[in-house]
Amino acid sequence: GQHFGSRFAWDQEGYLYFSIGERGERDVNPQDLKRDGGKIYRIHDDGRVPTDNPFVGVAGAKTAAFTYGNRNPQGMTAHPKTGEIITHEHGPQGGDEINFIKPGRNYGWPVISYGENYGGGEFAESTAKEGMEQPFYYWVPSIAPSGFAIIDTTAYGDWNGNYLVGSLKFQYLEMLYIKDKRVIKREKLVDGIGRLRNVKMGPDGLIYIAVEGKGIFSIKR
Template sequence: MQNSLLFPIFFVVLLSTSCAQTSDKEINTPETLDFTTELVVGDIQNAWGMVFLPDNAILISEKSGKLLLHKAGKTITIENPPKVYNRGQGGLMDIELHPDYDENGWIYFSYATSEGEEKGGNTAIMRAKLSNNQLVDVEELYKASPNSTRGQHFGSRIEFDNNGYLYFSIGERGNRDVNPQDITRDMGKIYRLHDNGRIPNDNPFVDESGAKKAIYSYGHRNPQGLALHPETGKLWAHEHGPRGGDEINIIEKGKNYGWPVITYGINYSGTEITDETSRPGMEQPLYQWTPSIAPSGMTFVTSDTYPKWKGNLLVGSLAFQYLERLEVQDNKVVYREKLLDGMGRMRNVRQAPDGFIYISVEGKGIYRLVPKS
C-alpha cells in the first residue's frame, strides 16, 4: 500500500459484519504537542532501519544501499554493506541487534538481492559484525525464492523474541493469488529462525512435505512493522492492505492471516477483491485501518520519558505523513492520536535505550522526540 498517495483517500468501503475492530475509532489531533522534534541525523533520503549501539552511535540503513554510522555529531559510511537490488520498494531495509549484542556483536539485516538464477530479486536476511567501520564475518541466513522483477512488497522487518528466536517478514511480492496462501512457496509470510539461521525443530510446518520450513505464519500482504509486546512477549505485526484494510495482528504459530481470501480492502481501481472479510480458520486483525494509512515502523513505548504514552503503540504513516499513537486495552484500540501531522512520510519509529523515541522521515532524516519541561 506504499503507493497510497496515488489514490483518493475520501472513499467509503462497505464492510460485512465480523469480529474485527474497524477503523471507525476517531483519530484525535492535539491542539498542542508536549514534545519538540530535534533533528539528529539530516540529509538522508530514506532511512529504512536504525539501531542504537552501546557507544551511543546509531547504525542506519538507507534504502539505496548505504549503511551509515552516526556518532558524536558525525556520520560516516560503513564499508562492505550487502549488495542490494534497489528496485521499487526493495533495497537495504531493516536492521536489528542480537539480544546479546554486547557479548557477540551480531547485527542482522534485511535487504533485497538479485542473488539466484532468476531475473529480478527477492528479500534476504544476513548477519555480520562491525569492525573498523566495515562489516565483517558476513553470513547469509535466508533468501526467499524465486526472484521476481516486480518492484513491490519485499517486507521487511526483523525482531527477536524473549527466547532468542529471530523473526522477519517478507511481502508477497505483488503475486497475491499464488504466494501468500501457499506454504510451499516463500513470500507473504513471517518466518522464524534460530539466531544462526538454523530452522527450529518446532516450527509449525517442519514436518509438512514440500513446505518452507522457516515459515511461522502465512497469509500476509506486506508487513512493515514488527514489535514484541513488552508485557505478554507476543509478536505484533502490521501490514499494508491494498486500498483500505491495513492491519495490526498478533502473530501466532502456524496461523493463516487471510490475504487475499479475506480482506477489508479493495483494489486500487475501486473494484472488489473478495466479498469475504472473515472465514473459519483465518485470523481476524486486532485492528484495521480504512482508509489505509500505509503503516511503516512500529514500537511500544515502555520509557518513563513519556509517562502519558507508556504502554502505547506508535506507528508511522507513509500515506498521510504523520505519527499515530494508539492506546490499546485488552487487545482493543480505545484511543487514536495523530502527531506531527504533515511532517513527512514516516518510515520508522523506534525507542532507544536512552528512553527517547526516534523517528525517520523520508527526505529529511532522523529526529528525536524531546518532552517539554
C-alpha cells in the first residue's frame, strides 16, 4: 500500500516512460531485474517493448524496464530542449533525488542513499558505489517531492529553464534555479497552499499546480 510511483512522460521519439515504486519492499524489488517494483519502464504507444531496451535478451528480466534501483518516483518530465527524461523520487528522511534517466543504469536504491531510516539511523552501505548513479540533485532533509515541470517560456522572465517541484510534506512549490547544468538556488513559491500533487506547464504558457483536496490553480509571476 505504498510507493506506487506512477508518473508518465513521452520522449521526443514517441516512447512512453512510466515509473513503478518499490512498493515498500526495498530489499527485494529495486535491485532485482526479475521483479516489477523500483523501476522506470519504456514502451511503444501500443504497449510493445522496444527491441533496443537495455534488458531485452537478459534471462528473466523485465524487458520493458529501462532503469532499476529506483525508490518511489513521483515526478517525471521530458526536458523541453534536449528531450531527456528526468525524474525525481522520494528518499527516506532525506535523500530525495533528481535523476536524468539513462538506459540500463542502476540508481542505487537501497544500496546507496543520502537519506536515513525513519526514526533515525543509517541503513545504506554509503552514498556512492561503483556502477551506481549519483543524483543530479538531492534534498536533505526531504521535501517529499511530487510533480515535476521545467519552465519553457519567456513569459516568466528569468525563470525560464528553472525546475518546478511540488512539496507534499511542506505544502509549497519549489523552484530550482539551473545554471551550467547544476542547481544554484532554491526558492519557495505559493508557500502553504496545501499538499502539491502535480505541476505542469500548460499549452497557454502558464504554470499549473494541482493541490490535494483543493483543485487546480495557475500561477502568475
